[in-house]
Amino acid sequence: MGKLGDMAKKAKEMAKGHPxxxxxxxxxxxxxxxxxxxxxxxxxxxxxxxxxxxSYQGDRPTDR
Incomplete structure (x- = not known):
């Protein structure tokens, strides 16, 4: 995976940790x-x- 892919993966992991x-x-x-x-x-x-x-909340409902 290239640098952009690695950055996207890290961002997604961070978002899952801090939704x-x-x-x-x-x-x-x-x-x-x-x-x-x-x-x-x-x-x-x-x-x-x-x-x-x-992508980071899974099945959890959103409350915009």
Missing amino acids: DQADKGVTRAERMVDERTGNKYDAQTDKAADAARR
Whole structure:
């Protein structure tokens, strides 16, 4: 695995260990993209944020 893959793996492991902090980061990133695009891609950012949350929360429900 290359450096980028190693970094992604470490980030995922850290997110699993600190899901509350990771969720804050995902929410913050989603809002920033929505603000900068005028909510033009809101459905896509919602889908991406949900996928990111599932990657570190597993089956735990999200409380956005």
